[in-house]
Amino acid sequence: MDNQQQQQCRLALQALKAQLNDEIVSLQQSAQPVILDQQAVGRVSRGDALQQQNMALANLAQCRLRLHEVLHSEQKFDQAEYGYCEGCDKVINLSRLLARPDSRYCLDCQSASEQ
Ligand SMILES: [Zn+2]
Numbered sequence: 001m002d003n004q005q006q007q008q009c010r011l012a013l014q015a016l017k018a019q020l021n022d023e024i025v026s027l028q029q030s031a032q033p034v035i036l037d038q039q040a041v042g043r044v045s046r047g048d049a050l051q052q053q054n055m056a057l058a059n060l061a062q063c064r065l066r067l068h069e070v071l072h073s074e075q076k077f078d079q080a081e082y083g084y085c086e087g088c089d090k091v092i093n094l095s096r097l098l099a100r101p102d103s104r105y106c107l108d109c110q111s112a113s114e115q
Contacts, residue, residue: 001094
C-alpha cells in the first residue's frame, strides 16, 4: 500500500469513527429509560416506547463493538500492520478496505470464517 492509499484508508477510518460516535450519542438518548408521563410520551404507547428503547440498546451495543474494531484498526496503523489480513498476512484488497476500513481479514479469510 503506498502513502496515498494509506491516507485514503486513514480518512475512511476517521469518517467511520466520527459516524459511530455520532450514532452512539443519539442512540444513548433514545435508550434513556422510558418516561412514564403520558404527555411526554405523546401518542406513542408505552409498549412501543419500550420496544424502541430495546432496539436502541441493541444498536448501541452493535455500534460500540464496531467502534472497538475501528480503534483496533487505528492501532494497526500505528504498528504499520494496517491493511494486512490477520488470518493469512496477505494485503487486504484496497476497495474492501475503503468500503470497510475496519476490516481485519481479507475476503478469503472472512468468507472462510463465515462458513
Ligand atoms: Zn486472509
